[in-house]
Amino acid sequence: MSKVKLAIVYYSSTGTNYQLAQWAAEGGRETGADVQIYKVEELIPDSVIGQNPAMKAHAEAAKDVPVVKPEDIVAADAIIFSTPTRFGNVASQMKQFLDTTGGIWFHGKTVNKVVSAMTSAQNNHGGQEATILSLYTTMYHWGAIVVAPGYTDPVLYAAGGNPYGTSVSVDQNNKIRDDEAAIRAAAVHQAKRVVTVAGWVKNGLQG
Template sequence: MTAKVAVIYYSSTGNVHALAQAVAEGAAKAGAEVRLRRVPELAPAQAIDSNPAWRAHLDATADVEIATHEDLQWADAYAFGTPTRYGNVAAQLKQFLDGTGQLWFSGQLSNKAATAFTSASNIQGGNESTVLALYNTMHHWGCLTVPPGYTDPVVFAAHGNPYGTGMVGSADGPGEQVLAAANYQGHRLATISAQLLRGAAA
């Protein structure tokens, strides 16, 4: 049974966007139907223009569709990505999540697989706490979190984060090892989601 996976993210300068693409590719390799979506930018133009990399990335990804609640209803599984903000979820993604009250209340977000990934400016910059903070929302929704754990050697090669792929932000973007871990995380999410669907059908 084919799973439908929504990869929904916020990225300011492109690192999380690259991770999201890798997660989406991994899910597709596992046979999933995938939607890659970004949440709206909330920062004022003055702030964006103060960082050339931020403006360049926003312009370069203008063709990536904006996430909607319909994407959440459509999907069997979710992969959420965000840069760290003081060890927490970026406001742009948080606002999207905070607007899901009616879907949560009606039970439309429960019993779905979910995973998360992130990027911080340095190794101790809050990657783990940001992923765990994202999972708090998934717990309230009644999702089944699907972290990568230490279930494949690629996790160790990419700094060994068992909660969800995390990276040190770089102007060059994520390296091959981190992209491989993100790809594996998407594959694992889609595989387990398909297993859940088969179990429910049986």
């Protein structure tokens, strides 16, 4: 059986979704996948980022993370997206990247990619579920196979019980409000589930 190639594609202005991506990467690697984290291109000017300590710190921490390109989606067997909530929708940076995938979609290169998503907001009812569902709408157009965590492991309840994907609330200082260990466990489980299903698809097996 060949290894699953897992791409984790995130956008983060201050680091929360970068942390979710890193936790998902742990789960992917523990399941034997070949994992690569990518960030989407930033749209906020450097001059603005430089004036915000949290944004500046994250930009420095993630400076070596490669910017995702459509061909990285083509090369992957599975993709986990992580984006902050923006009024119940994905961040504009993530949406811009998704809009660049029309070419690979047109040539059928997004079909049967195994996908899942994670998100964050500043409160428990800040649009997390709507954001993930909005992203999944694009995935249906891709012809991708959406693998949500559902309620497939008890760790998901401790992390808030979002069946669509791991979600987290952060405070005004960008600190996770929720049980961080539970969120980490949920992200790890979600990634393991994605890799497992992607393995079935890639290797022609049935679970």
